[in-house]
Amino acid sequence: xxxxxxxxxxxxxxxxxxxxxxxxxxxxxxxxxxxxxxxxxxxxxxxxxxxxxxxxxxxxxxxxxxxxxxxxxxxxxxxxxxxxxxxxxxxxxxxxxxxxxxxxxxxxxxxxxxxxxxxxxxxxxxxxxxxxxxxxxxxxxxxxxxxxxxxxxxxxxxxxxxxxxxxxxxxxxxxxxxxxxxxxxxxxxxxxxxxxxxxxxxxxxxxxxxxxxxxxxxxxxxxxxxxxxxxxxxxxxxxxxxxxxxxxxxxxxxxxxxxxxxxxxxxxxxxxxxxxxx
Numbered sequence: 001x002x003x004x005x006x007x008x009x010x011x012x013x014x015x016x017x018x019x020x021x022x023x024x025x026x027x028x029x030x031x032x033x034x035x036x037x038x039x040x041x042x043x044x045x046x047x048x049x050x051x052x053x054x055x056x057x058x059x060x061x062x063x064x065x066x067x068x069x070x071x072x073x074x075x076x077x078x079x080x081x082x083x084x085x086x087x088x089x090x091x092x093x094x095x096x097x098x099x100x101x102x103x104x105x106x107x108x109x110x111x112x113x114x115x116x117x118x119x120x121x122x123x124x125x126x127x128x129x130x131x132x133x134x135x136x137x138x139x140x141x142x143x144x145x146x147x148x149x150x151x152x153x154x155x156x157x158x159x160x161x162x163x164x165x166x167x168x169x170x171x172x173x174x175x176x177x178x179x180x181x182x183x184x185x186x187x188x189x190x191x192x193x194x195x196x197x198x199x200x201x202x203x204x205x206x207x208x209x210x211x212x213x214x215x216x217x218x219x220x221x222x223x224x225x226x227x228x229x230x231x232x233x234x235x236x237x238x239x240x241x242x243x244x245x246x247x248x249x250x251x252x253x254x255x256x257x258x259x260x261x262x263x264x265x266x267x268x269x270x271x272x273x274x275x276x277x278x
Contacts, residue, residue, distance in 0.1 A: 003034045006081050013067055022060075029057045034078050126181060127208055131189035131238070132174055140172055147176050151236075151277050152183055158270045158278050160242070173238055185233040192241040198261045202226050205237065227268060230276035237278050 007030060011022045022030070025046060032042035043053040057074065064072040064080075072080055150156045161169045181187055186209060195201040202225075209229050229235065245259035255263050269278050 003031050005085065006034060006078075007031065009085050010064070010081060014063060025053070025056050026060050029053060029060060030077070033057075033074055039074075125185065125208075126187040128177065128187065128189045130191050130194065130240070131177070132170055140168075140175065143172060144176055144179065147172075148180055152180060155275060156277065157274065158266060162243075170240060173240075177236070177238065180236070183234070184236045186235040187238075188235070189238045189240065192239055192244055198259070198265060201239075209233070209235070226265075227272060227274070230269070231272075231274040233276070235276040237276070239278065 007022070007027055010030060011027075015021050025048070028046045029042055032045070037045075039053045039057065040050050043050045046053065061072045061074070061077065064077065068080060068084065070080060147159070150159060161173060177187060177189070188205060188208060190201065190204065192201075195204060206225060206229070209226075245255055245262045266278070269276075
Protein backbone atom coordinates (compact mmCIF):
# COMPACT_ATOMS: atom_id res chain seq x y z
CA UNK A 1 0.00 0.00 0.00
CA UNK A 2 1.40 3.41 -0.92
CA UNK A 3 1.02 6.72 0.84
CA UNK A 4 -1.30 8.14 -1.82
CA UNK A 5 -3.84 5.39 -1.16
CA UNK A 6 -3.60 6.08 2.56
CA UNK A 7 -4.00 9.82 2.05
CA UNK A 8 -7.06 9.39 -0.15
CA UNK A 9 -8.71 6.90 2.22
CA UNK A 10 -8.08 9.14 5.25
CA UNK A 11 -9.25 12.24 3.42
CA UNK A 12 -12.50 10.57 2.37
CA UNK A 13 -13.13 9.25 5.89
CA UNK A 14 -12.67 12.70 7.42
CA UNK A 15 -14.63 14.51 4.71
CA UNK A 16 -17.74 12.34 5.01
CA UNK A 17 -17.81 12.78 8.79
CA UNK A 18 -16.80 16.46 9.07
CA UNK A 19 -17.40 18.03 5.66
CA UNK A 20 -13.74 19.10 5.46
CA UNK A 21 -10.79 17.66 3.56
CA UNK A 22 -7.29 17.23 4.96
CA UNK A 23 -5.41 20.51 4.73
CA UNK A 24 -1.92 20.68 3.24
CA UNK A 25 -0.14 20.50 6.61
CA UNK A 26 -2.19 17.51 7.73
CA UNK A 27 -1.32 15.75 4.50
CA UNK A 28 2.37 16.57 5.02
CA UNK A 29 2.19 15.24 8.59
CA UNK A 30 0.52 12.01 7.53
CA UNK A 31 2.92 11.54 4.63
CA UNK A 32 5.97 12.29 6.77
CA UNK A 33 4.79 10.00 9.55
CA UNK A 34 4.14 7.26 6.99
CA UNK A 35 7.77 7.57 5.89
CA UNK A 36 9.09 7.47 9.46
CA UNK A 37 10.04 11.14 9.71
CA UNK A 38 10.00 13.10 12.96
CA UNK A 39 8.06 16.29 13.57
CA UNK A 40 11.27 18.33 13.29
CA UNK A 41 11.94 17.00 9.78
CA UNK A 42 8.33 17.60 8.75
CA UNK A 43 8.44 21.18 10.05
CA UNK A 44 11.61 21.91 8.06
CA UNK A 45 10.11 20.53 4.85
CA UNK A 46 6.87 22.44 5.41
CA UNK A 47 8.74 25.63 6.46
CA UNK A 48 6.93 26.10 9.76
CA UNK A 49 7.73 25.70 13.44
CA UNK A 50 8.00 22.37 15.20
CA UNK A 51 5.32 23.45 17.69
CA UNK A 52 2.89 24.23 14.87
CA UNK A 53 3.40 20.78 13.37
CA UNK A 54 2.96 19.09 16.76
CA UNK A 55 -0.27 20.98 17.43
CA UNK A 56 -1.71 20.16 14.01
CA UNK A 57 -0.65 16.51 14.37
CA UNK A 58 -2.29 16.26 17.78
CA UNK A 59 -5.56 17.60 16.34
CA UNK A 60 -5.36 15.12 13.44
CA UNK A 61 -4.73 12.15 15.76
CA UNK A 62 -7.70 13.24 17.89
CA UNK A 63 -10.04 13.33 14.89
CA UNK A 64 -8.84 9.94 13.66
CA UNK A 65 -9.22 8.48 17.15
CA UNK A 66 -12.87 9.52 17.20
CA UNK A 67 -13.53 8.13 13.72
CA UNK A 68 -11.68 4.84 14.16
CA UNK A 69 -12.70 4.24 17.76
CA UNK A 70 -9.08 3.70 18.85
CA UNK A 71 -6.32 5.79 20.37
CA UNK A 72 -4.42 7.03 17.30
CA UNK A 73 -0.90 8.35 17.78
CA UNK A 74 2.09 9.04 15.58
CA UNK A 75 3.62 5.66 16.37
CA UNK A 76 0.57 3.58 15.39
CA UNK A 77 -1.29 5.63 12.77
CA UNK A 78 0.26 3.79 9.84
CA UNK A 79 -0.55 0.31 11.14
CA UNK A 80 -4.12 1.33 12.03
CA UNK A 81 -4.83 2.86 8.63
CA UNK A 82 -3.29 -0.12 6.81
CA UNK A 83 -5.45 -2.48 8.86
CA UNK A 84 -8.62 -0.49 8.21
CA UNK A 85 -8.01 -0.29 4.47
CA UNK A 86 -7.22 -4.02 4.33
CA UNK A 87 -10.44 -4.80 6.21
CA UNK A 88 -12.38 -2.42 3.98
CA UNK A 89 -11.30 -4.22 0.82
CA UNK A 90 -11.49 -7.78 2.12
CA UNK A 91 -14.33 -8.06 4.62
CA UNK A 92 -16.84 -6.09 2.62
CA UNK A 93 -18.91 -3.20 3.52
CA UNK A 94 -19.56 -2.59 7.12
CA UNK A 95 -17.88 -1.83 10.37
CA UNK A 96 -18.15 1.40 12.25
CA UNK A 97 -15.36 2.78 10.09
CA UNK A 98 -16.56 1.56 6.70
CA UNK A 99 -20.00 3.12 6.72
CA UNK A 100 -19.55 6.84 6.40
CA UNK A 101 -22.10 8.73 8.43
CA UNK A 102 -22.96 12.37 7.82
CA UNK A 103 -24.94 13.55 10.82
CA UNK A 104 -25.89 17.20 10.37
CA UNK A 105 -22.92 17.30 7.97
CA UNK A 106 -20.90 19.92 9.87
CA UNK A 107 -22.19 19.19 13.39
CA UNK A 108 -22.28 15.48 14.17
CA UNK A 109 -23.06 15.97 17.82
CA UNK A 110 -26.30 17.80 17.22
CA UNK A 111 -29.22 15.38 17.37
CA UNK A 112 -32.23 15.83 15.18
CA UNK A 113 -35.27 17.18 16.97
CA UNK A 114 -38.62 15.58 16.48
CA UNK A 115 -41.02 17.59 14.38
CA UNK A 116 -44.80 17.45 14.18
CA UNK A 117 -46.15 14.52 12.20
CA UNK A 118 -49.83 15.34 12.25
CA UNK A 119 -50.08 14.68 8.52
CA UNK A 120 -48.47 11.24 8.72
CA UNK A 121 -50.50 8.51 7.03
CA UNK A 122 -52.24 5.96 9.22
CA UNK A 123 -50.58 3.12 7.30
CA UNK A 124 -46.98 2.90 6.03
CA UNK A 125 -46.58 3.61 2.34
CA UNK A 126 -43.55 1.89 0.82
CA UNK A 127 -42.24 1.41 -2.72
CA UNK A 128 -39.56 -1.26 -3.15
CA UNK A 129 -40.31 -1.93 -6.81
CA UNK A 130 -36.71 -1.06 -7.78
CA UNK A 131 -35.16 -3.03 -4.92
CA UNK A 132 -33.55 -6.45 -5.47
CA UNK A 133 -35.05 -9.68 -4.18
CA UNK A 134 -34.85 -10.04 -0.40
CA UNK A 135 -32.27 -12.57 0.81
CA UNK A 136 -31.72 -13.39 4.47
CA UNK A 137 -28.00 -12.90 5.14
CA UNK A 138 -27.18 -14.67 8.41
CA UNK A 139 -23.55 -13.51 8.39
CA UNK A 140 -24.35 -9.79 8.59
CA UNK A 141 -25.83 -9.65 12.12
CA UNK A 142 -23.22 -7.26 13.55
CA UNK A 143 -23.31 -4.97 10.54
CA UNK A 144 -27.10 -4.80 10.59
CA UNK A 145 -27.11 -4.01 14.32
CA UNK A 146 -24.73 -1.11 13.73
CA UNK A 147 -26.84 0.28 10.92
CA UNK A 148 -30.05 0.00 12.93
CA UNK A 149 -28.47 1.84 15.83
CA UNK A 150 -27.36 4.71 13.60
CA UNK A 151 -30.74 5.00 11.88
CA UNK A 152 -33.25 4.25 14.64
CA UNK A 153 -31.46 5.39 17.79
CA UNK A 154 -28.97 8.04 16.72
CA UNK A 155 -31.23 9.21 13.87
CA UNK A 156 -28.42 9.96 11.45
CA UNK A 157 -29.79 11.74 8.39
CA UNK A 158 -27.34 10.50 5.74
CA UNK A 159 -25.54 7.17 5.64
CA UNK A 160 -23.36 5.96 2.79
CA UNK A 161 -22.26 2.38 2.20
CA UNK A 162 -18.99 2.26 0.31
CA UNK A 163 -16.85 -0.57 -0.99
CA UNK A 164 -15.79 -2.54 -4.01
CA UNK A 165 -18.42 -3.69 -6.47
CA UNK A 166 -19.89 -7.09 -5.72
CA UNK A 167 -19.22 -7.30 -1.97
CA UNK A 168 -22.88 -7.14 -0.98
CA UNK A 169 -23.76 -3.51 -0.24
CA UNK A 170 -27.12 -3.70 -2.01
CA UNK A 171 -28.06 -7.06 -0.47
CA UNK A 172 -27.16 -5.79 2.99
CA UNK A 173 -29.28 -2.68 2.50
CA UNK A 174 -32.22 -4.77 1.31
CA UNK A 175 -32.08 -6.90 4.45
CA UNK A 176 -31.81 -3.77 6.60
CA UNK A 177 -34.96 -2.33 5.01
CA UNK A 178 -36.85 -5.53 5.78
CA UNK A 179 -35.91 -5.27 9.45
CA UNK A 180 -36.70 -1.57 10.01
CA UNK A 181 -39.56 -0.90 7.61
CA UNK A 182 -42.16 -0.63 10.38
CA UNK A 183 -40.37 2.43 11.79
CA UNK A 184 -41.03 4.61 8.73
CA UNK A 185 -44.07 6.22 7.14
CA UNK A 186 -42.51 5.94 3.69
CA UNK A 187 -39.67 3.84 2.29
CA UNK A 188 -38.55 4.39 -1.29
CA UNK A 189 -35.83 2.47 -3.12
CA UNK A 190 -34.54 4.18 -6.24
CA UNK A 191 -31.70 3.33 -8.61
CA UNK A 192 -29.77 6.36 -9.77
CA UNK A 193 -29.34 4.80 -13.22
CA UNK A 194 -33.05 5.22 -13.95
CA UNK A 195 -33.01 9.00 -13.50
CA UNK A 196 -30.81 11.13 -15.77
CA UNK A 197 -31.13 14.27 -13.62
CA UNK A 198 -31.77 15.25 -10.03
CA UNK A 199 -34.98 16.97 -11.12
CA UNK A 200 -36.27 13.70 -12.59
CA UNK A 201 -35.46 11.88 -9.37
CA UNK A 202 -37.10 14.53 -7.18
CA UNK A 203 -40.24 14.53 -9.30
CA UNK A 204 -40.45 10.75 -9.08
CA UNK A 205 -40.07 10.81 -5.30
CA UNK A 206 -42.63 13.58 -4.89
CA UNK A 207 -45.16 11.89 -7.15
CA UNK A 208 -45.01 8.87 -4.87
CA UNK A 209 -44.98 10.81 -1.61
CA UNK A 210 -47.80 13.23 -2.47
CA UNK A 211 -49.72 11.76 -5.43
CA UNK A 212 -52.84 13.74 -4.56
CA UNK A 213 -51.10 17.03 -5.31
CA UNK A 214 -50.94 17.68 -9.09
CA UNK A 215 -48.59 20.62 -8.63
CA UNK A 216 -45.66 18.27 -8.03
CA UNK A 217 -45.73 17.04 -11.63
CA UNK A 218 -43.57 19.91 -12.71
CA UNK A 219 -40.33 20.15 -14.72
CA UNK A 220 -38.96 22.21 -11.83
CA UNK A 221 -40.14 21.00 -8.40
CA UNK A 222 -40.93 23.80 -5.91
CA UNK A 223 -37.88 24.70 -3.79
CA UNK A 224 -37.60 22.60 -0.62
CA UNK A 225 -40.68 20.53 -1.56
CA UNK A 226 -38.83 17.26 -0.94
CA UNK A 227 -37.24 18.57 2.25
CA UNK A 228 -40.62 19.70 3.54
CA UNK A 229 -41.95 16.19 3.13
CA UNK A 230 -38.93 14.74 4.93
CA UNK A 231 -39.78 17.03 7.85
CA UNK A 232 -43.47 16.13 7.98
CA UNK A 233 -43.06 12.36 7.54
CA UNK A 234 -40.48 9.83 8.65
CA UNK A 235 -39.00 8.64 5.36
CA UNK A 236 -36.22 6.25 4.41
CA UNK A 237 -34.89 6.79 0.89
CA UNK A 238 -32.33 4.42 -0.63
CA UNK A 239 -30.39 5.67 -3.65
CA UNK A 240 -28.65 2.70 -5.25
CA UNK A 241 -25.69 3.25 -7.63
CA UNK A 242 -25.17 6.73 -6.17
CA UNK A 243 -21.42 6.43 -6.74
CA UNK A 244 -22.10 7.19 -10.40
CA UNK A 245 -22.70 10.85 -9.49
CA UNK A 246 -19.08 11.16 -8.34
CA UNK A 247 -16.03 11.87 -10.46
CA UNK A 248 -14.06 8.59 -10.83
CA UNK A 249 -10.76 8.60 -8.99
CA UNK A 250 -11.49 11.81 -7.12
CA UNK A 251 -12.18 12.45 -3.45
CA UNK A 252 -15.59 12.07 -1.84
CA UNK A 253 -17.64 15.19 -2.56
CA UNK A 254 -16.21 15.64 -6.06
CA UNK A 255 -19.32 15.33 -8.20
CA UNK A 256 -19.41 14.72 -11.93
CA UNK A 257 -20.16 18.00 -13.77
CA UNK A 258 -23.64 16.71 -14.68
CA UNK A 259 -24.49 16.01 -11.03
CA UNK A 260 -23.23 19.04 -9.11
CA UNK A 261 -26.73 19.74 -7.79
CA UNK A 262 -26.67 16.47 -5.84
CA UNK A 263 -24.03 17.96 -3.55
CA UNK A 264 -26.32 20.84 -2.59
CA UNK A 265 -29.24 18.48 -1.94
CA UNK A 266 -27.16 16.24 0.33
CA UNK A 267 -25.85 19.27 2.18
CA UNK A 268 -29.40 20.44 2.89
CA UNK A 269 -30.64 16.99 3.89
CA UNK A 270 -27.73 16.62 6.29
CA UNK A 271 -27.95 20.10 7.77
CA UNK A 272 -31.66 20.89 8.10
CA UNK A 273 -33.77 19.36 10.92
CA UNK A 274 -35.96 16.36 10.07
CA UNK A 275 -36.49 12.74 11.15
CA UNK A 276 -35.86 11.03 7.81
CA UNK A 277 -32.82 9.19 6.50
CA UNK A 278 -31.17 9.00 3.08
